[in-house]
Amino acid sequence: MRHWRPGIVQDVPPPGLIDLGPGYPGPDLLPVGLLGDAYHRALEEYGPAALAYGHNTGAMPLREALAERAAATDRYPCGPDHVLLTAGTSQALHLISCLLGRPGDVVITDQYSYDLGRRIFTDCGLRVHAVAMDDLGMDPVALREALRDEHAAGRRVAFAYVNPTFHNPTGIVVPLARRTELLEVTREYDLMVIEDDAYAELALEGGGPVIPSMAALADYRGVLRLGTFAKTLAPGLRLGWLLGAPALVASLGEHGMLVSGGSLNHTTSLAVATVLRGGEYDRHLVWLRAELRKRRDALAGPLRAFSGERIGCRVPGGGFFLWLEPCGATEVREEAHAAAAEAAGVRLAHGARFGTGDRPRLRLAYSFNPPAVLTEAAHRLVEAWTV
Ligand SMILES: Cc1ncc(COP(=O)(O)O)c(C=O)c1O
Known part of the structure; x- marks a missing residue:
C-alpha cells in the first residue's frame, strides 16, 4: 500500500x-506475484517479438486461448478470428462508437447502466436513449417502442448497449427467455447489440450462470461481446477483448488506431496468455x-x-x-x-x-x-x- x-x-x-x-x-x-512471473515468462519465451508492435487484431496465443474459453462456456465454435484484443472494455466501447456510430446517432441503454460507458458514448457525439427495465433486465416492449419512436423521428440508432450478466449497477442476470425476446426485437430492427460481459466470470454461487451469452444465442450475428481482465486480474493491465463475427472483427482491426500502432497492449497480451495457458488464471x-x-x-x-x-x-x-x-x-x-x-x-x-x-x-x-x-x-x- x-x-x-x-x-x-x-x-x-x-x-x-x-x-x-x-x-x-x-x-x-x-495478483502482483502471478503477473510478475507472467511478464518474465512472456519475455523469455517471445524475446524481442514481445516488445514489437503486435498483430493488429492482437497476439494469436491470447486470441486462441480466449476463443477456446468462449467456445467451452457458450458451446459455440469460436476461433481466433472471432477475437480482437482491446485495451479493456472502455477502449472497445470507444472503438465501436467511432466505427458504428456517427455524431448525433442514438445508443440504446438500460434504464440504469454503467455511467462511464454512457460517458464514452456521449463524448463520441452519440445520444443515449435509456429504456425501462424490470427485475429481469431491459423491457422488450419498451425497447420496441423506443426503436419505433427513434425511427419515426428520423434518428439513426447506432447500437444497443446491454450488460446482461451481473449488471452494473443492479446485479441482475437477464434470464434466457428475456435474452431471446430482446434479440427478437433487435433483429427486427437490424440493430447491433453490444453485450458488455465484464462480470460474466465472477459468479459467486455454484458454477455460475449457465445462461448462454446473447452473442452465442444470436450465433454471433448482430452481437459484439466484450470481455475485460480489469475485474478478474487487474485494471492496470488495460487489457480486454471483443468477440464477434469474423468479418466484423476484421473490419474493426482495420481501424487506423490499430493499423498505426498494432494491437493496443501487445506485451501484456503475451504475458496474460501464459497465465491462461498455464491454468493460473x-x-x-x-x-x-x-x-x-x-x-x-x-x-x-x-x-x-x-x-x-x-x-x-x-x-x-x-x-x-x-x-x-x-x-x-x-x-x-x-x-x-x-x-x-x-x-x-x-x-x-x-x-x-x-x-x-x-x-x-x-x-x-x-x-x-x-x-x-x-x-x-x-x-x-x-x-x-x-x-
Ligand atoms: C459494465 C462495465 N463495463 C466496463 C467497465 C470498464 O472496463 P475496463 O476497465 O476494461 O475499461 C466497467 C468498470 O467499472 C463496468 O462496470
Missing part, C-alpha cells in the same frame, strides 16, 4: 472514510470468487438483517455490487441517504449516477474493501439510516 497514493493510482479514499464507490478489485485482490478465479463471496456476505449480512421495511437489498449471485432501494419513503431522496452515510464515514454511489428511476437507489461496491471493513461499513449504515 506504500504507493497507493494520488499521482500513482486513479482514486484514493480519504482517510477515515470507508469508500464503497470503487467498482474494481481492492489492492489485496491484485482459472486457479486465480476460484480464489477471487471465494474472496468476493466473503466480501459480499460481510456487507449484505447486516444490511439484510436491518432491511425489512426500510431498505430493499438485492443480493447478487455475482459481480461487485449491492443495489439498495430505500423503501416506503419516496420523499427521502437518495441524496439524503448518501449524505447520512457519508456523515457516518461511508461513501456510496447515488442511483442517479447510473440512470433515472421513480424511487431512490444506491449502489454499494464490495470489491474494494476487505470483509471486516465491509461489516463495519454495514453497521455504520444501519445506524445512520435507523434514525
Whole structure:
C-alpha cells in the first residue's frame, strides 16, 4: 500500500472514510506475484517479438486461448478470428462508437447502466436513449417502442448497449427467455447489440450462470461481446477483448488506431496468455470468487438483517455490487441517504449516477474493501439510516 497514493493510482479514499464507490478489485485482490512471473515468462519465451508492435487484431496465443474459453462456456465454435484484443472494455466501447456510430446517432441503454460507458458514448457525439427495465433486465416492449419512436423521428440508432450478466449497477442476470425476446426485437430492427460481459466470470454461487451469452444465442450475428481482465486480474493491465463475427472483427482491426500502432497492449497480451495457458488464471478465479463471496456476505449480512421495511437489498449471485432501494419513503431522496452515510464515514454511489428511476437507489461496491471493513461499513449504515 506504500504507493497507493494520488499521482500513482486513479482514486484514493480519504482517510477515515470507508469508500464503497470503487467498482474494481481492492489492492489485496491484485495478483502482483502471478503477473510478475507472467511478464518474465512472456519475455523469455517471445524475446524481442514481445516488445514489437503486435498483430493488429492482437497476439494469436491470447486470441486462441480466449476463443477456446468462449467456445467451452457458450458451446459455440469460436476461433481466433472471432477475437480482437482491446485495451479493456472502455477502449472497445470507444472503438465501436467511432466505427458504428456517427455524431448525433442514438445508443440504446438500460434504464440504469454503467455511467462511464454512457460517458464514452456521449463524448463520441452519440445520444443515449435509456429504456425501462424490470427485475429481469431491459423491457422488450419498451425497447420496441423506443426503436419505433427513434425511427419515426428520423434518428439513426447506432447500437444497443446491454450488460446482461451481473449488471452494473443492479446485479441482475437477464434470464434466457428475456435474452431471446430482446434479440427478437433487435433483429427486427437490424440493430447491433453490444453485450458488455465484464462480470460474466465472477459468479459467486455454484458454477455460475449457465445462461448462454446473447452473442452465442444470436450465433454471433448482430452481437459484439466484450470481455475485460480489469475485474478478474487487474485494471492496470488495460487489457480486454471483443468477440464477434469474423468479418466484423476484421473490419474493426482495420481501424487506423490499430493499423498505426498494432494491437493496443501487445506485451501484456503475451504475458496474460501464459497465465491462461498455464491454468493460473482459472486457479486465480476460484480464489477471487471465494474472496468476493466473503466480501459480499460481510456487507449484505447486516444490511439484510436491518432491511425489512426500510431498505430493499438485492443480493447478487455475482459481480461487485449491492443495489439498495430505500423503501416506503419516496420523499427521502437518495441524496439524503448518501449524505447520512457519508456523515457516518461511508461513501456510496447515488442511483442517479447510473440512470433515472421513480424511487431512490444506491449502489454499494464490495470489491474494494476487505470483509471486516465491509461489516463495519454495514453497521455504520444501519445506524445512520435507523434514525
Ligand atoms: C459494465 C462495465 N463495463 C466496463 C467497465 C470498464 O472496463 P475496463 O476497465 O476494461 O475499461 C466497467 C468498470 O467499472 C463496468 O462496470
